[in-house]
Amino acid sequence: MVSKQEIKQLVIARLKTLPEDTGMSIGSQGDFNKREMIAHVERGDDVGQKIVEVEMSFLRGLKEGILYEA
Amino acid sequence: MKHSMLVTRPNFDLTTRYISIWAKKIIALAKSKGDAVFDLDKKRANRKEFESVIRKKEPSLVFLNGHGNYNVVAGQDNEELIRVGDNEQLLKSKIIYALSCRSGKILGPSSIKFGADAYIGYDEDFIFLYDENKQTRPEQDKTAELFLEPSNQVMVSLLKNHTPKEAHKNSKQSFARKIKKLLSSQSTALESSAVRYLIWDMQHQVCCERLTK
Secondary structure (H helix, E strand, C coil): CCCHHHHHHHHHHHHHCCCCCEEEEEHHHCEEEHHHHHHHHHHCCHHHHHHHHHHHHHHHHHHCCHHHHC | CCCEEEEEECCCCHHHHHHHHHHHHHHHHHHHCCCEEEEEEHHHCCHHHHHHHHHHHCCCEEEEECCECCCEEECHHHCEEEECCCCHHHHCCCEEEEECCCCCCCHHHHHHHCCCCEEEEECCCCEEEEEHHHCCCHHHCHHHHHHHHHHHHHHHHHHCCCCHHHHHHHHHHHHHHHHHHHHHCCCCHHHHHHHHHHHHHHHHEEEEECCCC
16 A cells, blocks of 8 residues: 555656656646646645646556556 | 637636637637637636627537636636526537536536537646746647647537537547557657646546437
């Protein structure tokens, strides 16, 4: 079983690999640069939780063979 | 078949700037086919003009770009254009594509109950990555293109007379093609990261349709 903290670290590690000039738009929650994305995940606020949710959804999807469906 | 299309294009922050500019490609396509286009951009994307055009011009297609939530799709400065339990009956007999967060979950099904023919949207947040160096030229942003081109495929298909279900399917296939391409190439870190957000958008695009006409 992977802990929430481990998931968070996994997401942050993934975000750190992004080019410095990458931004992310999450609808009405706003737009964020790489440093802000990482800060939100570290804080665990709504935006951070959304980024983690996408990662979790992706990891669950991998287990269920989502890439074969794509 | 000729269409008439109402497009709302608020433009007041980065997200709305991007989707507003990418929606221009759909407007150009519609005009090239001789379709009537009612383009409510920037300050014209307000509730008064929106309701007026819907009532007077009776467009068959409605392309909503803007912020939203489960109950609302908004226009310029987040003014509500359509809200559940308020004015979704305006969408009666129309096919709607909402490039907006979350409205596919409650507003979409509710508009179908009030007589809309079909509502394609997203039941969760629509997320996209972009290149910060292209913020002033969103149409040249190859990172954002990964997301906004498959999204636009809904409208491309509708304008080419596909059914809403087909348009929804074509868009999802377009997302899938991007994902496969990113996975099969020598992916950069950016492309590899983009895959999870493309899958998210693809999985959360929904299509509600009226069962009988």
